[in-house]
Amino acid sequence: MKIFRGSTFKADRPWGATDIANMGGITTRLHWTDAPYKWHVNDGEEVFAVLDGRVEMRYREAGVEHSTLLETGDVFYAAVGTEHVAHPVGEARILVVEREGSV
Template sequence: MKIIRSKSFTGDRAWAALDIANMNGITTRLHWTDQPYKWHVNDGQEVFVVLDGQVQMRYRENGVEQATLLEVGDIFYAAVGTEHVAHPQGAARVLVIETQGSV
């Protein structure tokens, strides 16, 4: 049993992570960041949930870059092959569920 107070989690660097669970190769991690990630494509599907702050999610569909602002409670689902990058607007905490070892 584990209780995690996400609002109190901070990292010593951007995209610092707290491992919450690994269920048959699917990881659930809490991230703290105040810096953008990098453009990437995950090895599998990804679920990205904003718990605190705002994150501008940029993604490419058919070679065209698009962006949407994710607020607290919003969920971004990246299917296999979805190129994307998260740009927090200040500090943010996000829950990421993805295949273990994914970028």
């Protein structure tokens, strides 16, 4: 058994993470960041939950770029093929559930 304090976790670099679980090839990781990620498409589905802070999530549907501001407690679901990029507003702590080895 382990306890993870999402509100106080800090990595040594943006998007640094601690592994929480690997359940049959699906990973759950706690990330800390204060810098944007990169545009990407995951190998499978992704669940992205903001535990602390705010994140501007940009995503493309049918080639059109959209943006939404995720607050603490909000969850973003990226279906297979969803191109997206996360831009934290200040520091953010994020729980990500995705296929092992995904971008």
